[in-house]
Amino acid sequence: MANILITGGAGYVGSCLVPKLLELGHSVTILDILYFGKDHLEEHEKLKIVKGDIRDVQLLKDILPGHDTVLHLACISNDPSFELDPDLSKAINFDAFEPLVQISKESKVKKFIYASTSSVYGISDAQNITETHPLKPITDYNKYKGLCEPILNKYKDDSFHTITIRPATVCGYSSRMRLDLTVNILTNHAFHNGKILVFGGSQLRPHIHIEDITDLYVNLIERDLSQVNGEIFNAGYDNQSVMNVAQTIAEYFEEKTNKKINLEITPSDDIRSYHICSDKIKDVLGFTPKRSIKDAVSELFDVFDQGKLPNSFEDPKYFNIKQMKEILDA
Numbered sequence: 427m428a429n430i431l432i433t434g435g436a437g438y439v440g441s442c443l444v445p446k447l448l449e450l451g452h453s454v455t456i457l458d459i460l461y462f463g464k465d466h467l468e469e470h471e472k473l474k475i476v477k478g479d480i481r482d483v484q485l486l487k488d489i490l491p492g493h494d495t496v497l498h499l500a501c502i503s504n505d506p507s508f509e510l511d512p513d514l515s516k517a518i519n520f521d522a523f524e525p526l527v528q529i530s531k532e533s534k535v536k537k538f539i540y541a542s543t544s545s546v547y548g549i550s551d552a553q554n555i556t557e558t559h560p561l562k563p564i565t566d567y568n569k570y571k572g573l574c575e576p577i578l579n580k581y582k583d584d585s586f587h588t589i590t591i592r593p594a595t596v597c598g599y600s601s602r603m604r605l606d607l608t609v610n611i612l613t614n615h616a617f618h619n620g621k622i623l624v625f626g627g628s629q630l631r632p633h634i635h636i637e638d639i640t641d642l643y644v645n646l647i648e649r650d651l652s653q654v655n656g657e658i659f660n661a662g663y664d665n666q667s668v669m670n671v672a673q674t675i676a677e678y679f680e681e682k683t684n685k686k687i688n689l690e691i692t693p694s695d696d697i698r699s700y701h702i703c704s705d706k707i708k709d710v711l712g713f714t715p716k717r718s719i720k721d722a723v724s725e726l727f728d729v730f731d732q733g734k735l736p737n738s739f740e741d742p743k744y745f746n747i748k749q750m751k752e753i754l755d756a
Contacts, residue, residue, distance in 0.1 A: 428647055431455045431493040431535075433480050433526070434500030436464050439541070441602040443497075443640040447647065448472055455489065458500065461753055462743055466601040481522045483529065490533035495647055497539045498526065501571070504606065505696070506747040508567040511754055520570040524577050531586045538578065539646050544592045544632055544660060546572035547700040554703035557592070557658045564698065579656050587651040593639050594632035594662030594702060598722040599729050605744040609633060609719055612672050613726045614738050616679045616687050626694035627669035632662035632702045635717035642713055649711075659707040663715035671719060678723050 430447060432440055435456030444467065447454050453472045458464070460477045467475065478485045480500050490496070502508050502515040509515075530538055546569075547555050548562035563569040575590050582588040597609035605614050608631060615622045642661055666674070669689075676687035707713050729735055735744070742748035 427451045427453065428495050429453045429455075429493045430495045430497060430647060431457060431490060432497045432499060433457050434498075436460055436462065436467060436475065436602060437499060437503070438600050438602050438604045439596060439636060439640060439643075440499050441466055442600045442636050443643055444473065446640060446644055450644070450648075452647070455493065457485075457489065461749060462602055480526055481517060483525055486526060486529045487533070490529055490535060493533070493535055495537040495539070496526075496530045496535050497541070497643060497647065498523075499541050502567070502750070504746055505565045505567045507750045508565070510747065510750055512566060514754075516566065516570060519567070520573060523574045527578055527581050527588075531581055536585065536587060537647070537651055538581075538586065538588045539643065540574065540578050540588070540590045542575055542590050542592045542658075543568065543571045544594050544662060544700070544702050545698055546575075546592060547702065548698060550700045553701060554705075555660070555700055556703045557660055557706055568698075575658065582656045584652075584655075587655045589646060589651055589654060589656070590658040591642065591646075592658065592660050592702070594634040594660075594664075596636050596639055597633050597719060598636035598717070599725050600636055603735055603744055604746065605735070605738055606746055608668060609671060609675070609722050610726060612675050613723050614730070616675050617727060617730045618738060620685060621688040621690055622672045622676060624669055624672045624689055624691045625696065627667065627672070627691055629668050629694070629697065629699040630665060630701045631668060631671070631698070632660075632700070632704075633664045633666070633671070633719055633722075634662050634715055635719075635722050638663060638715035638717050642707075645711070645713060654710060657710070659711070660702045660704045661707055661713075661715075662702045662704045663717070664719050665701045666719065674719055675723050678720055678727070682727060
């Protein structure tokens with residue numbers, strides 16, 4: 427059984443992942459600033475939650491020894507949140523990265539898994555973007571996520587195995603829910619407003635279900651990474667335009683409720699567009715996502731229908747930028 431430290435483990439992805447690891451018998455330490463709280467995480471004898479900042483070098487030196495695996499999820503996530511305070515965001519997303527890696531290695535951690543992002547590709551009209559495609563980030567969030575990748579790679583050796591995952595946009599339900607991600611946003615609009623606001627529409631975006639990306643992290647934590655030390659992998663399932671995503675959601679709702687869902691197109695300043703290829707992760711690691719966008723939509727429909735996400739447009743806790751703005755303005 428592994429002793430795992432997950433930075434940002436109380437977030438959207440971590441909150442789905444941690445219960446899986448605990449159920450398998452692993453011990454988990456979450457290091458998280460807890461901007462979104464921890465009440466959504468159930469207590470467990472093998473779970474330790476440390477409220478702290480990844481920029482705190484002494485804290486890292488105190489808590490990292492004894493862990494054999496680090497999964498780095500922590501960051502100021504998404505472009506709008508990053509831009510609220512660019513200096514703070516850079517300090518967290520980039521400046522804190524190398525000290526975390528270095529202290530992990532010094533603390534005898536054997537495995538370091540970094541969650542980068544597929545948005546490092548920025549804009550590309552390539553049919554299938556592989557891991558060797560040039561990075562063309564168009565925002566500071568994308569840029570600094572990408573700049574961390576070579577830093578991690580230079581620390582790898584036979585006793586410190588590193589791997590970088592570039593996930594597609596995640597969708598689906600988590601106990602720390604985000605309603606500021608494409609599929610989740612549009613499903614929220616369809617359920618509560620009977621219409622979908624399509625921002626732009628032509629942009630190509632890859633997606634992956636939250637259950638699939640967390641299954642991947644479990645896979646990486648449990649497997650020997652010596653044969654893929656230093657490798658980078660795209661992790662996506664569906665590559666669709668934003669308009670196609672909206673149409674998929676509308677069709678599901680119309681089948682489910684017999685009510686027409688109107689699509690309203692509005693301009694968007696988010697011009698990221700790219701079509702990632704995830705063949706490498708399938709061929710090398712044998713990992714294939716099993717869940718579609720429609721699966722995420724069906725799941726979210728049921729969650730909304732059961733009233734598990736009240737005030738889904740107003741409550742800041744569902745939206746990174748709203749919650750971050752409240753924290754920074756306080």
